[in-house]
Structure formats: structure tokens, C-alpha cells
Amino acid sequence: MKKIIILGVASLLIASSATAQETAPVLKPLNVITMTGTYAGTFLCTSGEMGMTLSIRDIGGTINPDGKSVNANTRLINGVLNFFPTVGNPSAPHGAFEVGGTAEIYNYFTKVKLTPGKWLDKPENFGASGLEGMISKKGHFSGKPTASGCHTLNMIKLRTQ
Amino acid sequence: MNRASKYSIGVFGTSFLFAMNAFAHSPTYAYEGQFAGTMICESGEVGVLLHIEEAGHITRGEFDRVMGTCRSGSGSCNISKNLKYVGSRKVKGTLDFFPTASNPKAPETRFEITGTGTRQETESQSKMARIDPRLLNIYLEINSIITPDFPSDLSGLEFKININSPLAKPPYNKMFAQVNGHQCHNLTLSQIKEANP
Numbered sequence: 386m387k388k389i390i391i392l393g394v395a396s397l398l399i400a401s402s403a404t405a406q407e408t409a410p411v412l413k414p415l416n417v418i419t420m421t422g423t424y425a426g427t428f429l430c431t432s433g434e435m436g437m438t439l440s441i442r443d444i445g446g447t448i449n450p451d452g453k454s455v456n457a458n459t460r461l462i463n464g465v466l467n468f469f470p471t472v473g474n475p476s477a478p479h480g481a482f483e484v485g486g487t488a489e490i491y492n493y494f495t496k497v498k499l500t501p502g503k504w505l506d507k508p509e510n511f512g513a514s515g516l517e518g519m520i521s522k523k524g525h526f527s528g529k530p531t532a533s534g535c536h537t538l539n540m541i542k543l544r545t546q
Numbered sequence: 547m548n549r550a551s552k553y554s555i556g557v558f559g560t561s562f563l564f565a566m567n568a569f570a571h572s573p574t575y576a577y578e579g580q581f582a583g584t585m586i587c588e589s590g591e592v593g594v595l596l597h598i599e600e601a602g603h604i605t606r607g608e609f610d611r612v613m614g615t616c617r618s619g620s621g622s623c624n625i626s627k628n629l630k631y632v633g634s635r636k637v638k639g640t641l642d643f644f645p646t647a648s649n650p651k652a653p654e655t656r657f658e659i660t661g662t663g664t665r666q667e668t669e670s671q672s673k674m675a676r677i678d679p680r681l682l683n684i685y686l687e688i689n690s691i692i693t694p695d696f697p698s699d700l701s702g703l704e705f706k707i708n709i710n711s712p713l714a715k716p717p718y719n720k721m722f723a724q725v726n727g728h729q730c731h732n733l734t735l736s737q738i739k740e741a742n743p
Contacts, residue, residue, distance in 0.1 A: 425595050427646040434647050438582050440741050469736035471584040481739035505739040541654050543642045
């Protein structure tokens with residue numbers, strides 16, 4: 386009788402551990418976790434300084450050319466980009482649009498390329514622009530909008546979503 | 547029923563509505579959300595990101611401590627104070643400072659804030675808003691008290707944010723903020739769109 390109980394408990398433990406393995410979430414690389422979040426800063430255009438916030442969300446790894454394996458270091462990302470006036474350029478427009486693109490994860494930085502998507506808040510006479518930049522391990526984003534005439538985009542990571 | 551009597555009922559019905567809701571505000575507290583902009587401090591331009599949300603009802607005692615009391619127990623001061631109290635909520639949130647292109651050495655800091663959000667409406671504005679929500683006049687004051695561990699170069703900072711939207715059609719695009727004290731000024735915030743969950 387005692388043996389039966391012990392066997393029963395053992396099989397329950399094995400079953401529960403198998404279930405735990407099946408349902409355990411796939412852990413994202415640490416660099417991906419540190420990359421996602423909200424960034425804020427400013428950039429310069431011919432019209433003056435403008436503010437920007439960018440939220441980045443990780444969607445997952447990309448598929449390698451073999452069509453089967455996943456490249457965990459090149460990630461698909463999306464988010465929302467907001468731009469807004471600053472003290473030095475109070476007449477600048479404010480608006481927001483969705484962005485999507487890729488993030489290439491390296492040891493000490495992440496290279497980000499984003500293209501504009503759907504407008505969420507469109508000001509008149511203002512176009513959406515893509516974005517290219519690097520994110521350091523400390524959460525500093527430096528880059529530029531792809532629109533001509535805009536440069537010196539620097540943002541810091543504010544919080545993890 | 548002739549046209550005149552229909553009209554009379556309408557007028558009396560409206561008056562009754564006034565009596566019932568003399569001190570009632572619209573339930574919309576649209577100041578919740580995320581706002582970004584920059585301001586000028588002694589060290590130069592500093593970026594600001596403000597996240598604010600409602601944190602529940604405020605008791606009359608707490609309200610009186612923040613907003614003060616009237617000298618007597620009746621009169622116009624009390625009417626407007628009561629109206630202000632009904633439109634007040636506790637608020638909480640976060641305040642982030644970030645560097646800008648013109649001041650890349652500005653401090654990167656984040657603070658949790660708590661305070662009081664108060665809708666400023668007169669009695670007649672409140673009544674009009676009850677008849678037609680488009681007439682809702684929001685002149686909101688948020689007295690956000692910063693948590694004590696503030697850096698020395700920005701010590702004593704207290705936000706007083708006004709949203710003034712005569713048509714009250716959310717989202718409110720602009721918030722104008724005054725920073726008490728002499729160190730920072732000219733803060734203008736724009737509402738930020740956030741990603742869908």
C-alpha cells in the first residue's frame with residue numbers, strides 16, 4: 386500500500402514537471418528586455434528643435450533564410466512615435482504615428498530601423514518620417530529621423546513597459 | 547397638448563435638473579494620461595514627461611487642507627468651494643526629466659508624484675454643461691506635490707497645471723503648466739498617444 390502511494394506521488398510530480406516545462410514561457414534575451422520601453426528626447430530640424438517620445442515593443446525574432454530557424458538577435462519591433470513642440474520651438478506641431486521595423490541586437494548596443502505606419506494624430510502639412518539609431522546598454526538612443534533636414538536625435542529610456 | 551404647454555414642461559424639467567445637479571460635474575476626468583514638453587530651468591532647457599492618473603476621492607478635510615476654507619459657512623465662496631470639491635480628485639503619477647538637444651547635460655531623473663486635481667467650473671458653467679455636454683468648460687488645476695527626494699538643483703519644484711479647453715472635447719492637446727518658484731518656467735505640455743495594449 387505504501388509503495389502504491391509513493392509511486393502515485395512520484396508520477397504526479399513527473400506529470401506536473403512535464404506540464405511546467407510545456408507551459409514555461411520562452412525567456413527573451415536580456416538585451417531585448419532592456420531595449421523595450423519608452424524613450425524621450427529631442428531632435429533638430431531646419432525648423433528648430435522638436436521633442437520626441439518613442440515606445441518600442443518587441444514582437445519576436447525574425448526567421449532565418451533557411452525558413453525554419455529563428456534569429457533571436459534580429460528582432461521585429463513596433464511602437465508609437467510622438468513629436469511635440471519645445472520651449473525653443475513652441476509653434477512646432479504635435480502628432481503621433483505608429484512605427485514598425487527591426488532591432489539588431491549586439492553585445493554593447495542595439496541598431497534600430499523604423500518606418501512610419503498609421504497616423505494616430507496627424508497635424509496639417511506634416512509628414513511622417515522613419516528613424517534610424519543605436520541604443521546603448523545604458524538606454525541612450527542616438528540617431529536621426531530619415532526625413533531630410535532633421536538630425537541629432539538623442540533620447541533616453543524612461544521606463545520599461 | 548399645445549406647443550406652449552410642452553415648452554413650459556421643458557422649462558420646468560430643466561429647472562428641476564438644475565436643482566438636482568447644482569454641484570455636479572461631468573464624470574469625465576480627461577486630464578489622465580501622458581504629457582510631454584520642455585521647460586526652462588536655471589541649467590537650461592529640460593525635457594518633461596508627465597504621467598498622471600486619478601487616485602480616488604479626496605475627503606473634505608484633505609481638500610480643505612490643500613485649498614483652504616471660506617470665512618463663513620454660506621455665500622458664494624462656499625458655493626464655489628463646494629463645486630470645486632465635487633470636481634476634485636486625488637491624482638498620482640510620475641514625472642520624468644530628460645536632456646534636450648540644447649541642454650544635453652540636463653538631469654535624467656524620475657519621480658513619483660501625488661497631488662490633487664481640481665476642476666474649476668463656476669456654478670453656471672456646471673449647469674450649462676448638464677444641458678449640453680459640449681459646453682463643458684474645463685479649467686483644471688493639478689497641484690502635484692513632488693516626492694521629497696528631489697535633486698538639490700530643482701528643489702521645491704511644485705507643478706500647477708492648467709488645462710483650459712472651452713469645448714472640452716478630449717483628447718486635450720495642450721496643458722499649460724506653471725512651475726512654482728523661480729528656477730523653472732515656460733513649461734508647455736502636449737498630450738502623448740500611447741500604444742494600444
